[in-house]
Amino acid sequence: MAGNGMSECCGPGYASPADAMKAPREKLLYSIAIYTGTGIQKPDYLVTIDADPDSPAYSQVISRLEMPGIGDELHHMGWNACSSCHGDADMERKYLIVPGVRSTNLHIVDCATDPRNPRLHKVIEGSKIKAKTNLSAPHTVHCLGSDIIISMLGDAQGNAPGGYLHLNKDFEIVGRWENSMGDIKFGYDFWYQPRHNVMVSSEWAAPNTFMPGFDLEEVGHLKYGRELHFWDFEKKEPKQTFYLGEDGLIPLEVRFHHDPASSHGFVGAALSANIIHWWKDEGGEWQWEKIVDVENEPHPEWPIPVPGVISVILLSMDDQFLYLCNWLHGDIRQYDISDPHNAKLTGQVWMGGLLGRAPEVNGVKVTGGPQMIQLSLDGKRLYVTTSLFSTWDNQFYPEIRTNGGCMLMVNCDSDKGGMQIDPDFVVDFGKEPNGPSRCHETRYPGGDCTSDIWL
């Protein structure tokens, strides 16, 4: 039921976030699973999971698409098209772009011809990307009208700050998207809000720093990010930088409100375990503040309290709830952000983590902690995976090598708030046919709460 004339056409996605919330329930999930760094000499792969509760295969992996080679480290992924091209009847949400962080290979996967059995459409070789653009280590994929941009965290030698790779709709390399990186030191995630002519980008570290593993001492040596960048989106260059300091150590996932008119956005500072909120004030100036501060927790065997390490955040499609994961503590939290200046904790569940609160869930030993999450468009089901990054997993949760990762589902009250782990849904990646693998980002065929941007 279209809300305006333009949406009568048949482009991908939805006319508005409100329309997206009325979409049919997700029945398939795509998630990546990795063998890189596990000792199993097999390619990383894309799994398709049956999420239809009426299906006999509910909560099971129904197909696996192996990448051509080993060592990619699949991580995040994105669609070729989203609601930003809803008005373009020539576009279709058909291909997942699945990058390898370590190899720089981009795998273009056709998920529409047979949604239950995705197939490899094309590979853009990492060597070609490096040669043409001097970029490596692909991370976030956003479609941009009919084009695609990908944050690349390093140059071809793995040094920061990298830049942005621009692909056209036929998956040909156009070149670098940005006109300038300004004084930006590091790259990671980004999100754009075109009505405000703004893009916001965050900072992890140089690939040569984060890929081998995490050293706390390197944070003190300024090898990890602590700044947030506001871009002039049309000019494709950074315009303003906020130094977040100790409140914003390692700012990772960037989420604007889904409402395209809103200027409010949020980023999770992983090591500080804070949520930073930004908005444009009445004078048109960008402002920021800390709205959530997760306290470090004591641990019997640790000399210092354990930081939460907020590895991800996301917003419900109606912009009412913010979800975050504390990967080291082991909890997922739900905050009501109806007033974005005052986040109210409304739900919390535990799975895995280092504090020992929920070592086993639904009969599966949870190794790792809640890490990537994806929320259904209607805001009622949150799918959770437990692996962060192969080398970091190996440091904090070495047993993941033999136990693998797992996927769980959390039922969320989208009116009053509240969360409960669903007792009937669990995918144990420790029992994969080629041995224990680790699952990371999840997406749905029809778009989800981190895939779509409205113009």
Add this chain to the structure above:
Amino acid sequence: MTTYTITLANRDGASYRVAAHRPLLDSLRDQGVDLPYGCQYGGCITCAAKLTQGSVNQKAQVALNNRQINDGYVILCVARPTGDCTLEIGVDSHDKLYRNPFLDPLKPHELKADIATPLKEPT
């Protein structure tokens, strides 16, 4: 062409002749050794192996900190042999490669070369 003998201690002592000028990852994979790897430029640690005898030139690696180097780790995708070597390969050689950075922090001289503080020479 200069060649050396590489012995794989944790693969039943299998040995291979390899060229001095090529990265060990390439030479060993070409001879059928199944090895993990990732970035293939010395930046990501996935292909790390433990050198228990011999020596390599791995100036191009940027992944290892000084503690890992002192523990014998080498980055096979860029390491070239400078003599006969014995290696332990694969993740079964990674017992000392990964450590919890909160429980077992690095000392200043154990950081990566570009930020490490050298140990003072005894006077």
